[in-house]
Structure formats: structure tokens, C-alpha cells
Amino acid sequence: MSDETENKEESLFDAPPIAEQERMCEAMLFASAEPITVREMEARMPHGCDAAEALAHLRKRYDGRGVHVVKVGDAWALRTASDLGFLMQKETVETRKLSRAAIETLAIIAYHQPVTRAEIEEIRGVSVSRGTVDQLLEMEWVRFGRRKMTPGRPVTFVVTQTFLDHFGLESARDLPGLKELRSAGLLESRPPPGAMPQSPEEGEEGEDTDQSEMFEE
Numbered sequence: 001m002s003d004e005t006e007n008k009e010e011s012l013f014d015a016p017p018i019a020e021q022e023r024m025c026e027a028m029l030f031a032s033a034e035p036i037t038v039r040e041m042e043a044r045m046p047h048g049c050d051a052a053e054a055l056a057h058l059r060k061r062y063d064g065r066g067v068h069v070v071k072v073g074d075a076w077a078l079r080t081a082s083d084l085g086f087l088m089q090k091e092t093v094e095t096r097k098l099s100r101a102a103i104e105t106l107a108i109i110a111y112h113q114p115v116t117r118a119e120i121e122e123i124r125g126v127s128v129s130r131g132t133v134d135q136l137l138e139m140e141w142v143r144f145g146r147r148k149m150t151p152g153r154p155v156t157f158v159v160t161q162t163f164l165d166h167f168g169l170e171s172a173r174d175l176p177g178l179k180e181l182r183s184a185g186l187l188e189s190r191p192p193p194g195a196m197p198q199s200p201e202e203g204e205e206g207e208d209t210d211q212s213e214m215f216e217e
Helices: 003-014 018-031 038-044 051-062 082-088 100-112 117-124 130-138 161-166 178-183
Strands: 067-072 075-080 142-144 157-159
Touching: 018 038, 018 051, 018 075, 038 051, 038 075, 051 067, 075 082, 100 117, 100 130, 100 157, 130 142
Parallel strands: none
Antiparallel strands: 067 075, 142 157
8 A cells, every 4th residue: 555545544543523513614714814725724623624515515504694604815714704794893983183284284285185294394494203104094085185296206296085075075176265264263474584493393203204193182
């Protein structure tokens, strides 16, 4: 008898029943926060187990139930049946107040887009921290625009459809004018040219400002 035949017989002898292999796969899928591959499963299971076959049986067992065994790329996971997704929905309202720096930066981008970081700093009169821009990008109110055809090809920033939707605007052309902003008390006059620039605001001294400082509690 060849070594290959002996190894195969040994593997079949050592492998637990397919029902037990199903239980093992089920436990791993349930406990894993991320989809898990067949190779990863077999690395944890006893020698001789066939995770692929066990998953095929397990998938049939879950067919028609509230939870399904689904393939995600080359991995597997437990997922709620698509027609029952509404049961898991939970709406919450999270109130976050943008800092003055973030509001000013957002306003400049909205009114002057496409605009570079250097242009934002020139308009504001103070440096713009990386945290401020990153926060606006994370909120998906701002995105990268085309690079400007100037030395260094700097990137520009523009507002997004999410920003327009949030403020009920059809386009950036619907933004309020200067007169409306002043009447609402949202626009203050800037010091005349040649005046001493204002000191950097708290949280804007360096480029490595923590993003958590962009919000006021």
C-alpha cells in the first residue's frame, strides 16, 4: 500500500463525523466578527476535516431560516436573511457641533470651490489643521476635486452631494448670499489688509491635531 493511500485512510479515520464538522463550522462562523475562509476553518479543525463539505451541508440546513450561511468573496459568514433586515434597523440621532474652524473651512470650500488648502488658509488668515479637513472628509461633506494646473499641482476641495442634501440645497448655487449671511449673524467682517493676523485657534497650531478636537462637547 502506498504512503498516499495510507495517509488518506488515516485522514478519513481521524476525521470526526460530518455532523460534528458542521457544528464546528457553525461555531466558528458565529464567533467570528469577520468572514472566515475554508482554509482558516480547517486550520482550527481536527486533522482530516473537510470544511467545504461541512459548509455545503450547513448552508442547506440554514436555508429558509432567519440566518443564512453566505459566501463573501472567498470566505464565509452568517448573515441575517435579507427579507428580515428591517427587524434589525435602529434609528439614532447623533448631535455633533462643528468647531468654528471646521465651519469656516467648510464655508470657504462651499463658496470658493474648487479651492486648495493654501487658498483656504489665505482666506481665513490662519493655518488649517489636517484634523479639520480630515473631519469634513470623514463626514462626506467635502471631497477631493481636480488638481490645479499650478506649480506643485495642489489638490482642491469641493462640497459633496451629501452636503447639499443635508442643507436642502439643489446645488452650490443655492447657497445664501453675503447679505443673507450677515442678516443671520453668520458672517463677521474681517480685519482690513495689513492688520495683524489673528492668532491660530486652539487645536490648529500643528498639522497633527487630533480629530476629536474638531468638535465641541
